[in-house]
Amino acid sequence: MKIGVFDSGYGGLTILGKIRDRLPQYDYIYLGDNARTPYGTRSFEVVYQYTLQCVRRLFSMDCRLVILACNTASAKALRSIQQTDLPHMGEGLRVLGVIRPTVEALDSLTRSRVVGLLATDGTIQSQSYPLETEKLFPDIKVIGQPCPMWVPLIENNEHHSAGADYFVQKYINDLFAQDSRIDTIILGCTHYPLLIDKIRNYTPHGVNIVTQGEIVAESLACYLLRHPEIETSCTKDGTIHFFTTENVDKFQASASIFLNTPIKAEHIAAP
Ligand code: DGL
Numbered sequence: 001m002k003i004g005v006f007d008s009g010y011g012g013l014t015i016l017g018k019i020r021d022r023l024p025q026y027d028y029i030y031l032g033d034n035a036r037t038p039y040g041t042r043s044f045e046v047v048y049q050y051t052l053q054c055v056r057r058l059f060s061m062d063c064r065l066v067i068l069a070c071n072t073a074s075a076k077a078l079r080s081i082q083q084t085d086l087p088h089m090g091e092g093l094r095v096l097g098v099i100r101p102t103v104e105a106l107d108s109l110t111r112s113r114v115v116g117l118l119a120t121d122g123t124i125q126s127q128s129y130p131l132e133t134e135k136l137f138p139d140i141k142v143i144g145q146p147c148p149m150w151v152p153l154i155e156n157n158e159h160h161s162a163g164a165d166y167f168v169q170k171y172i173n174d175l176f177a178q179d180s181r182i183d184t185i186i187l188g189c190t191h192y193p194l195l196i197d198k199i200r201n202y203t204p205h206g207v208n209i210v211t212q213g214e215i216v217a218e219s220l221a222c223y224l225l226r227h228p229e230i231e232t233s234c235t236k237d238g239t240i241h242f243f244t245t246e247n248v249d250k251f252q253a254s255a256s257i258f259l260n261t262p263i264k265a266e267h268i269a270a271p
Contacts, residue, residue, distance in 0.1 A: 001063060002234070003019075003026050006031050007030075008033050008038060011070060011189060014191070014211070015190050016069065019216065022221055024238055027235045029063055031244075032245070035245035040120025040122045044076050044126075048076055052081055064233070067095075067098075069098060071189050072119075074098050076122055076126055081095050100132060101215050102212050104136065105210065106186075110208070111183055113141060114179055115143070115184045116176070118145050145172075146171075150168075151191050157254060190212060241266070245268060245270040245271075248266065252265050
């Protein structure tokens with residue numbers, strides 16, 4: 001079997017790139033639901049339905065383990081899929097998200113115990129980060145700041161433009177206006193590493209900026225070690241197949257930039 005990696009669009013490539021670096025031996029299928037992105041402004045029900053459809057599609061393509069490389073999908077759909085759908089979908093199917101491993105990493109990063117979360121509207125509204133943090137580290141406070149313009153800028157390849165600076169500065173200022181004790185910022189949307197240079201420019205000196213790729217890759221490596229029954233059934237030819245629900249040429253051009261290597265993608269209709 002292959003390992004499935006899912007995102008609403010390009011953002012999950014920032015996770016896949018790090019997974020590929022950490023675990024190059026496995027075979028992966030990436031599915032970007034670019035035709036229906038962004039998910040961040042959609043209702044719980046819609047994000048859940050879209051995510052479930054894409055997870056089913058990946059299962060049907062020989063993946064038995066799927067990573068939701070999308071915070072919005074992890075926040076709004078993961079729990080329902082794990083609790084309600086997976087038990088009826090067949091033996092040995094697994095879906096993992098990106099929020100839990102990110103929260104686990106916080107303890108060693110923050111001294112002030114006040115952490116900023118930059119994410120989509122959907123992820124902020126779900127309260128998934130504060131709730132998960134409260135369970136693991138009750139002394140850490142999570143301050144959320146929605147950044148609704150960032151995903152559209154990235155999906156439209158405008159993230160290097162001067163116009164992007166305005167929205168990066170605005171949301172970071174809004175975050176620190178909520179609490180100036182923040183010493184660590186989570187980029188809680190897998191698209192946001194593409195804006196990292198601009199984010200750094202507007203973030204006060206000395207603040208940690210946490211991206212999720214390496215954290216999720218390490219957590220997947222540990223998961224596979226703990227689950228030899230899954231690890232041994234993973235094929236190991238080091239391949240990645242890319243699928244998008246949008247136009248293939250556009251996807252290939254952007255995805256090649258994100259991954260620093262030319263890629264070939266195939267189109268599949270939005271499920
Ligand atoms: N990349 C996704 C996330 O991590 C979602 C972006 C979107 O579709 O709004 O939240």
